[in-house]
Amino acid sequence: MAEVRAEMVANVWQVVVAEGDPVKEGDTLVILESMKMEIPVLAEEPGTVSALAVREGVVVQEGDLIAVVS
Amino acid sequence: MYESVLVASRGEIASRIIHTVRALGLKAIAVYSEADADLPFVAEADEAILLGPAEPALSYLDVPRILEAARRTNARAIHPGCGSLAGNAAFARRVEDAGLGWVGPPPLAIARMSDRINARNLMKEAGVPVAPGVWEPVPDPGTAVQEAERIGYPVMVKAAAGAGGAMAAARDEAALRKAFETVRAAAGRSPSGGSGGGPDILLERFVERARHVGVQILGLADGTVLALGERDRSMRHGHRTMAEETPSPGVTPALRERMAAAAVRAGEAVGHRGAGTVECLVDPAAQDFFVLGMSTRLQAGHPITELVTGIDLVEQQLRIAAGEPPSFTEVAPRGHAVGLRVHAEDPVRFRPAPGEIKVWEEPVGEGIRIDAGYAEGNTVTSHYDPLLAKLCVRGETRDDTLARARAAVGAFRIEGALKTDLPFLAGLLGHPEFAAGTYDTGTVDRMRAPS
Numbered sequence: 321m322a323e324v325r326a327e328m329v330a331n332v333w334q335v336v337v338a339e340g341d342p343v344k345e346g347d348t349l350v351i352l353e354s355m356k357m358e359i360p361v362l363a364e365e366p367g368t369v370s371a372l373a374v375r376e377g378v379v380v381q382e383g384d385l386i387a388v389v390s
Numbered sequence: 391m392y393e394s395v396l397v398a399s400r401g402e403i404a405s406r407i408i409h410t411v412r413a414l415g416l417k418a419i420a421v422y423s424e425a426d427a428d429l430p431f432v433a434e435a436d437e438a439i440l441l442g443p444a445e446p447a448l449s450y451l452d453v454p455r456i457l458e459a460a461r462r463t464n465a466r467a468i469h470p471g472c473g474s475l476a477g478n479a480a481f482a483r484r485v486e487d488a489g490l491g492w493v494g495p496p497p498l499a500i501a502r503m504s505d506r507i508n509a510r511n512l513m514k515e516a517g518v519p520v521a522p523g524v525w526e527p528v529p530d531p532g533t534a535v536q537e538a539e540r541i542g543y544p545v546m547v548k549a550a551a552g553a554g555g556a557m558a559a560a561r562d563e564a565a566l567r568k569a570f571e572t573v574r575a576a577a578g579r580s581p582s583g584g585s586g587g588g589p590d591i592l593l594e595r596f597v598e599r600a601r602h603v604g605v606q607i608l609g610l611a612d613g614t615v616l617a618l619g620e621r622d623r624s625m626r627h628g629h630r631t632m633a634e635e636t637p638s639p640g641v642t643p644a645l646r647e648r649m650a651a652a653a654v655r656a657g658e659a660v661g662h663r664g665a666g667t668v669e670c671l672v673d674p675a676a677q678d679f680f681v682l683g684m685s686t687r688l689q690a691g692h693p694i695t696e697l698v699t700g701i702d703l704v705e706q707q708l709r710i711a712a713g714e715p716p717s718f719t720e721v722a723p724r725g726h727a728v729g730l731r732v733h734a735e736d737p738v739r740f741r742p743a744p745g746e747i748k749v750w751e752e753p754v755g756e757g758i759r760i761d762a763g764y765a766e767g768n769t770v771t772s773h774y775d776p777l778l779a780k781l782c783v784r785g786e787t788r789d790d791t792l793a794r795a796r797a798a799v800g801a802f803r804i805e806g807a808l809k810t811d812l813p814f815l816a817g818l819l820g821h822p823e824f825a826a827g828t829y830d831t832g833t834v835d836r837m838r839a840p841s
Contacts, residue, residue, distance in 0.1 A: 328772075331772075354772040355735075355744060356774065356775040356776070
């Protein structure tokens with residue numbers, strides 16, 4: 321199981337996956353936005369998205385949980 | 391001349407415009423968001439109006455609020471800075487309809503150049519060299535593959551509406567199919583992407599090891615278009631310029647002359663007035679070029695042109711908008727200049743790194759110009775782009791300029807909760823391709839690739 325966490329304060333621009341989706345290493349889970357940059361958050365290992373902790377439009381702080389891939 | 395000018399922008403470019411407005415003896419009016427209340431540009435203006443909360447849609451991009459601020463302060467003209475309002479023909483029309491001076495090209499010229507297909511056709515008719523490719527919207531990946539076989543790989547896939555992130559190169563059929571979907575999706579997310587049935591996709595020939603060079607033009611009040619030399623913006627990461635220089639070390643005098651002539655023809659073809667930049671893609675091996683389009687506004691890279699020509703471009707914009715002749719009689723660039731963009735970013739991963747600025751110490755010395763948007767004690771927020779300052783350096787030769795720039799980068803101290811890309815810029819100045827002047831649009835990505 322891998323917890324994917326935010327590396328910085330950012331807005332959640334787009335949630336690309338849904339709970340239950342299979343993902344490969346490097347797949348985009350969500351796209352964050354900060355300082356007019358789009359920052360894709362990628363799966364670091366293959367698995368299934370077992371939890372999504374964010375929705376579009378919310379602000380995440382550094383260290384906040386984004387998703388769990390198991 | 392207008393007695394008072396409202397600057398509809400923020401940060402370093404607002405400071406820079408306010409400086410010229412005040413130097414001309416005119417009243418400068420700033421507008422700002424709640425997040426920017428403590429920034430230097432607000433204090434530097436003669437009057438400042440709070441637009442609203444941090445979100446751009448509720449402050450800097452809220453046209454009714456900006457027009458209301460102009461009415462309340464009795465502004466005579468609006469300068470849109472160099473962001474999205476500057477390239478917005480509808481905003482320009484609203485400003486003119488409100489009886490205010492618009493410091494920019496006529497709305498029609500902006501509209502003509504903001505659509506890549508329209509712009510390309512106009513320039514081709516005027517005899518300007520344009521990119522070989524397909525300049526009708528390509529409806530689907532299958533058609534794109536057929537067309538790419540005709541043009542020859544590699545090809546560049548672009549969104550017609552010119553959305554910032556919406557382009558990708560493809561070297562074969564599989565990559566092209568993927569790029570087509572990526573660009574269409576990226577353009578669809580952008581507010582400027584596509585019309586009606588979705589973003590229109592174009593294909594053009596991709597030039598290997600190309601340089602991106604913009605020719606600064608000024609369309610005078612009497613219709614004459616002048617070329618003021620070029621800026622080489624090839625040192626870029628994605629669509630963000632990291633460094634620029636003039637003159638370009640990849641352009642010979644003969645090519646420079648041809649590019650300047652083409653830029654003037656392009657400006658004349660659209661009826662351009664004021665400051666603009668004709669964007670060219672240069673093939674250094676063939677010493678050839680084609681025109682990609684035109685930015686119908688003041689560009690962020692303008693200070694290095696000012697350093698070598700001695701011409702204040704914002705002053706000329708104001709004069710031209712007011713129907714006056716320029717303040718100079720000849721264009722005679724002298725020396726060399728480099729501009730470095732200092733961003734609030736992690737210098738290794740290029741990720742946004744906003745926060746409070748505890749120490750801000752600018753380098754000083756001959757030939758150094760700093761256009762800054764922040765000062766000690768300010769907090770950089772995540773709401774706006776990460777540009778903190780432009781460090782520009784001029785010298786008599788390229789070698790002098792680079793030596794001065796290296797010293798200046800080393801002496802620029804910005805410390806606090808934020809991070810900056812100053813360490814990356816120091817590395818860029820020492821990179822063999824940059825030092826030799828042989829860099830291209832892929833150099834920054836190669837610098838960043840894991841070794």
